[in-house]
Amino acid sequence: MIELFDVTKRFGDEIAVNDISLRVEKGELCALVGTSGCGKSTTLRMINRLIEHSEGEIHLDGQPVRTFNEQLLRRRIGYVIQSTGLFPHWTVARNIGLVPRLLKWPRTRIRERVAELMGLLGLPPAEFAAKYPHQLSGGQAQRVGVARALAADPEILLMDEPFGALDPITRESLQHELRDLQARLHKTIVFVTHDMDEALALADRLVVMHRGRIVQQGRPIELLREPVDNFVASLLGGVERGLKEAGLTRVSERMLPLGPRLLARERVAQTAPLRDALSMMLWHRVDxxxxxxxDDIPIGELSLRRLVGGRPE
Incomplete structure (x- = not known):
C-alpha cells in the first residue's frame, strides 16, 4: 500500500531523512519510533505531501504520490495529530463531516456516516453531535479527531503522536479502542510515537529511526529478541526487554494441559499476556x-518455570 524508495528530505543544508526505504503492507499498522528529531514525523508527512521529499520516490498503491493532486491525495488519506486540529467554532458533527462535504457527498449520506462513526467511537450522537470542542475532554476530542480522519473511509490513516497529550488512563483506553477498530476496519496505518510501550502494544511492524535513517525494522517481538545494536536495545527498554516481550506473549502460548494435580487457586485468562501472569504470581506468592x-472454564496450567521459558514439567 505504501512504499518509500531511497527517500531523502533536506531542509537547506540539514538532512532530516537520509536515504530510507520502507514498505507498509495493506492492512498493516506500522509504528515509527525513535528519539526526538530522528525524522519519524517528517517521514509521515512526506507520505501525504504535507512535506515534499527531496530525493527518491514514494508510492501509494503502486503510483508515485507526485502524480496525485495534493488536495485530492490528502482527502483520501486520514490524518490524526496530537492536538486534534478540530475547528473550535464547529460542532462535533460538523467537524467529523468535513472531508465528506469537501468531496460533495449527499447530505443524507454525510449524516449517516457521522452518526455511524460517532457510535463506533463511543460518542452517542444525541449527546455529542451538537457539542463544541471546548466542551469535550481530551479523550473525547481525540475520538472526534479519529472519527474525522475516518469519515471518508480512507484506506490509509496517518497518526502523528495522536495520544501523546493524554493522561495515562485515557491513553491506554484509546489504544485499546484503536486495536479494536483496526481489527474491524483493517486500515493501513502509519503511527508515529515516542512511547515504546505504545508502539509495542499496537504495531504489526516496528520501524526504528535514528538520525534520519532506519536502523532496524520488523515484528516487535523480533526486535525485542534480536536488536541490531545497543541503540535499538536501549530504545526498546534495555534490561527490561524481557518484560516487554512477556507483554506481547499470550498465556496460551506457554500453558500446558491440565495435569493430575489439584487446580491452582489463582486463575489467569488464556488471552492474558505473560507479564500479567508473572505479576499475579508475584502478588499472590505462587508459582x-x-x-x-x-467462559472461565479451566483448560490448562502455567508454572513459573514454563512462563520464563524452561522445559515443561
Whole structure:
C-alpha cells in the first residue's frame, strides 16, 4: 500500500531523512519510533505531501504520490495529530463531516456516516453531535479527531503522536479502542510515537529511526529478541526487554494441559499476556496458575518455570 524508495528530505543544508526505504503492507499498522528529531514525523508527512521529499520516490498503491493532486491525495488519506486540529467554532458533527462535504457527498449520506462513526467511537450522537470542542475532554476530542480522519473511509490513516497529550488512563483506553477498530476496519496505518510501550502494544511492524535513517525494522517481538545494536536495545527498554516481550506473549502460548494435580487457586485468562501472569504470581506468592478460557472454564496450567521459558514439567 505504501512504499518509500531511497527517500531523502533536506531542509537547506540539514538532512532530516537520509536515504530510507520502507514498505507498509495493506492492512498493516506500522509504528515509527525513535528519539526526538530522528525524522519519524517528517517521514509521515512526506507520505501525504504535507512535506515534499527531496530525493527518491514514494508510492501509494503502486503510483508515485507526485502524480496525485495534493488536495485530492490528502482527502483520501486520514490524518490524526496530537492536538486534534478540530475547528473550535464547529460542532462535533460538523467537524467529523468535513472531508465528506469537501468531496460533495449527499447530505443524507454525510449524516449517516457521522452518526455511524460517532457510535463506533463511543460518542452517542444525541449527546455529542451538537457539542463544541471546548466542551469535550481530551479523550473525547481525540475520538472526534479519529472519527474525522475516518469519515471518508480512507484506506490509509496517518497518526502523528495522536495520544501523546493524554493522561495515562485515557491513553491506554484509546489504544485499546484503536486495536479494536483496526481489527474491524483493517486500515493501513502509519503511527508515529515516542512511547515504546505504545508502539509495542499496537504495531504489526516496528520501524526504528535514528538520525534520519532506519536502523532496524520488523515484528516487535523480533526486535525485542534480536536488536541490531545497543541503540535499538536501549530504545526498546534495555534490561527490561524481557518484560516487554512477556507483554506481547499470550498465556496460551506457554500453558500446558491440565495435569493430575489439584487446580491452582489463582486463575489467569488464556488471552492474558505473560507479564500479567508473572505479576499475579508475584502478588499472590505462587508459582503456578490455572488457565481458563473465555467462559472461565479451566483448560490448562502455567508454572513459573514454563512462563520464563524452561522445559515443561
Amino acid at each position: 503456578r496458575l490455572t488457565v481458563v478460557d473465555d
